[in-house]
Amino acid sequence: MTDTIFSKIVRREIPADIVYEDDEVLAFRDLNPQAPVHVLFIPKQPLATLNDATAGDAELLGKLLLATAAYAKQEGFAEQGYRTVINANEDGGQTVYHLHVHLLAGRRMHWPPG
Ligand code: DGP
Numbered sequence: 001m002t003d004t005i006f007s008k009i010v011r012r013e014i015p016a017d018i019v020y021e022d023d024e025v026l027a028f029r030d031l032n033p034q035a036p037v038h039v040l041f042i043p044k045q046p047l048a049t050l051n052d053a054t055a056g057d058a059e060l061l062g063k064l065l066l067a068t069a070a071y072a073k074q075e076g077f078a079e080q081g082y083r084t085v086i087n088a089n090e091d092g093g094q095t096v097y098h099l100h101v102h103l104l105a106g107r108r109m110h111w112p113p114g
Helices: 005-010 055-075
Strands: 018-021 025-029 037-043 083-085 101-105
Touching: 005 025, 005 037, 018 037, 018 055, 025 055, 037 055, 055 101
Parallel strands: none
Antiparallel strands: 018 025, 025 037, 037 101, 083 101
């Protein structure tokens, strides 16, 4: 897959407001926040979209979600609530082709999404 801006963030080639990091996962604030809290959780090793994940990525996908929930608990909004979103391809609204989980919180979310 081609390199994206997110791999540049992983390599510290461009700046980002990083809020969480472990061996496999990096989380940083979205440049264009859609809620008071808007953080992106990404695997350091890129997958372009969720479609590219295989059974071998199951543990990594679990770690992404667990890191998201742990952050929500740590920051104190887990009980109040939050939303996680993975956009895939054009109709999903994906713009950066490096798999990421959006974590949105700090306001009431609406359903269905637009
Ligand atoms: P998506 O539409 O699901 O592919 O979301 C991509 C998100 O990435 C979008 O909400 C804006 C954010 N984004 C794009 N470029 C940058 C960047 O250079 N830095 C940061 N922090 N976020 C970015």
